[in-house]
Amino acid sequence: MYDGGKIITGVVIGLALLTFPFWYNLGRAVTKADPKLPTKEKQCVEPKAYMKTKHMQLLDLWRDSTVRAAKRSYIGFNGVKYDMSLQNTCMSPDCHSKKTEFCDQCHNYTAVVPYCWDCHIPPKEEKPKEVKPKEE
Amino acid sequence: MNIILSLTVSFLAVFGLVVIAFLGVWAAHLDVLFGVIIPYLAVITFFVGIVYRVVKWGKCPVPFRIPSTCGQQKTLPWIKRTYVDKLDNPSNMLGVVGRMFLEVVCFRSLFRNLKLQFGDGQYVKYTSAKWLWLGAIVFHYSFLIVLIRHLRFFTDPLPLFVKVTENIDGFFQIFLPTLYQSGFLLGAAVTYLLLRRVLDAKLRFISLPADYFPLFLILGLLTTGILMRYVLKTDVVSIKELTMGLIHFNPVVPEGVSSLFYIHLFLVSVLFAYLPFSKLSHMAGVFLSPTRNLSNNNRMVRHINPWDYPVKVHTYEAYEDDFREKMRDAGLPLDKE
Numbered sequence: 077m078y079d080g081g082k083i084i085t086g087v088v089i090g091l092a093l094l095t096f097p098f099w100y101n102l103g104r105a106v107t108k109a110d111p112k113l114p115t116k117e118k119q120c121v122e123p124k125a126y127m128k129t130k131h132m133q134l135l136d137l138w139r140d141s142t143v144r145a146a147k148r149s150y151i152g153f154n155g156v157k158y159d160m161s162l163q164n165t166c167m168s169p170d171c172h173s174k175k176t177e178f179c180d181q182c183h184n185y186t187a188v189v190p191y192c193w194d195c196h197i198p199p200k201e202e203k204p205k206e207v208k209p210k211e212e
Numbered sequence: 213m214n215i216i217l218s219l220t221v222s223f224l225a226v227f228g229l230v231v232i233a234f235l236g237v238w239a240a241h242l243d244v245l246f247g248v249i250i251p252y253l254a255v256i257t258f259f260v261g262i263v264y265r266v267v268k269w270g271k272c273p274v275p276f277r278i279p280s281t282c283g284q285q286k287t288l289p290w291i292k293r294t295y296v297d298k299l300d301n302p303s304n305m306l307g308v309v310g311r312m313f314l315e316v317v318c319f320r321s322l323f324r325n326l327k328l329q330f331g332d333g334q335y336v337k338y339t340s341a342k343w344l345w346l347g348a349i350v351f352h353y354s355f356l357i358v359l360i361r362h363l364r365f366f367t368d369p370l371p372l373f374v375k376v377t378e379n380i381d382g383f384f385q386i387f388l389p390t391l392y393q394s395g396f397l398l399g400a401a402v403t404y405l406l407l408r409r410v411l412d413a414k415l416r417f418i419s420l421p422a423d424y425f426p427l428f429l430i431l432g433l434l435t436t437g438i439l440m441r442y443v444l445k446t447d448v449v450s451i452k453e454l455t456m457g458l459i460h461f462n463p464v465v466p467e468g469v470s471s472l473f474y475i476h477l478f479l480v481s482v483l484f485a486y487l488p489f490s491k492l493s494h495m496a497g498v499f500l501s502p503t504r505n506l507s508n509n510n511r512m513v514r515h516i517n518p519w520d521y522p523v524k525v526h527t528y529e530a531y532e533d534d535f536r537e538k539m540r541d542a543g544l545p546l547d548k549e
Contacts, residue, residue, distance in 0.1 A: 077267065077270040077271055078270060078271070078272070078273050078274065078518070079270065080270060083266060083267075083269075083270040083500070086266075086499055087263060087266055087267075090496065091259070091263070094259075095259075096363070097363060097366035097367055097459050098459060100367050100371065101366075101367060101368065101456075101459050101460060104368065106456065106460055106462070107368055108453070109449045109452075125468070128447055128449075129445035129446060129447055129448075130445050132388050132389055133388065133445075135388075136388040182448075182449050185368070185449060185452060186364065186365075186448045186449060186452050187364040187368075187369075187370040187374075187375070187378075188389075188448075191385060191390075
C-alpha cells in the first residue's frame with residue numbers, strides 16, 4: 077500500500093464516524109416507552125391505532141378549529157360529542173391526567189419535542205417528595 | 213444505451229425493489245427478513261465493501277504528482293505566489309490540507325465549472341456555470357442533515373448535535389409534525405440533478421442507468437420518508453424499538469409497523485449495499501483524488517516509479533570493448549585505444 081499510514085488513519089476516522097450509533101449506545105440501558113393508560117376512561121375520541129399515529133394531526137385540527145373557527149365540539153368515532161380541548165378533555169383528571177406518565181413516555185423515547193407546551197399548561201402533578209431543608 | 217432505455221431500466225429497478233419489499237412484508241409477512249436480516253447484511257456489505265475499495269485504491273501507485281492546477285507553482289523566489297496559488301498549487305502539506313478541505317467541504321472543483329460559449333465572431337468564451345455546484349451542495353448537505361436527523365432512531369438519549377440539527381431544520385415550525393426543510397431541499401436538489409441529466413443533450417448522451425438508478429433510489433427513499441412522516445403516518449415508537457434492537461444487536465420485530473416503513477428500510481439497505489459497488493463510493497474516493505491530495509513538489513523531490521524494473525543495459529563502453537578490433541579496422545574513432 078502506498079501512503080498506507082495516511083490512508084489507514086483516514087479509514088479508521090471514517091469508520092469511527094460512520095459507526096457512531098453503535099459505539100454511542102454501547103453500555104447504555106435499553107429503555108422502553110411505557111405510557112400509562114387512564115383507569116377511569118376506557119374510550120378515546122378515535123380508535124387506538126389512529127391516535128397512536130395521528131394524534132398530533134387531530135390536535136392540530138382541534139387547535140385550528142377552536143382558535144380560528146371557534147368551533148369547539150367534536151364528534152368522536154363512536155358518535156360521542158367531545159369538547160375540543162387539550163387541557164380539559166384529553167388531560168382531564170379522569171383521563172390522561174399526568175403528562176409525565178402518558179405524553180412524555182413516547183415523546184421522550186422517540187425524542188419528539190412538541191410545542192404544545194409553548195402555550196398550554198400541563199396539569200399539575202405531584203412531584204416526588206423532595207427532602208426539603210428545614211426552615212427554622 | 214439510449215435515454216429511454218436507461219430511464220426505464222433504472223426506474224423499473226427501483227420500482228421492483230419497492231414491490232419486492234411491499235409484497236415481502238404485506239403478503240409473505242417476511243418482517244424478520246426485511247427488518248433485521250437484510251439491514252444487517254447491507255450494513256456489513258457497506259463497511260466491508262468500502263474498506264476493500266479504499267485498500268484497493270491505496271495499492272495503486274501514484275508515482276508522479278499530477279499538477280493539473282491553475283496556480284503558479286513554487287519556483288524562483290522573485291516569482292510572486294499569492295495565497296490562491298499556494299492553495300491551488302500547494303508545495304507542502306498545509307496547502308494540500310487546505311485544498312482538500314475546500315474540495316470535500318465546499319466542492320471547489322464543481323464551483324470552478326465553466327461553460328464554453330461562442331463569443332463574437334470566431335472567438336469562444338468561458339462563462340461561470342454554478343448551477344451544478346449549487347445543486348450538488350444543496351443535495352449533499354441536505355442529505356447529511358437528513359442522516360443526522362435519523363440518528364434519533366439510533367441513539368437514546370439523543371446527543372446534543374442531533375437536537376440542535378433538528379431544531380434548526382424545523383426552525384419555522386410550519387405544519388404538524390414540524391416540517392423539516394432539509395427533506396424538501398433534498399427533493400428539489402435530486403429533481404434538479406435528474407432533470408439536468410435528462411434535459412441537457414450532452415449529459416443525456418453520457419448518462420447511463422448507473423447514473424439514473426441512484427437518483428431514482430434516493431427519490432424513492434425520500435418519497436417513502438416524507439409519506440411516512442407527513443401523510444400516511446406510522447407507529448414511530450415501534451419503529452424505534454426495531455431500530456434500537458438492531459443497534460444493540462438484540463433484534464426485535466414489533467407488531468403493527470406499516471409496510472411503508474419496510475419499503476423505506478429496504479430501499480436504504482439497497483442504497484448502503486450498492487454504495488461500494490457504484491459511483492456513490494466517491495464518498496470515500498474523494499479523499500483519494502490524486503490531483504487534489506498530492507502537493508506539487510515534482511521539482512523538489514525525485515519521485516521514483518515503483519513499477520520500474522531493472523532494465524538490462526548495454527553501455528557504449530561495453531559495446532566498444534566487444535567490437536574494438538573491428539571498429540579500429542574500419543577506421544572508426546574510439547574512446548579508448
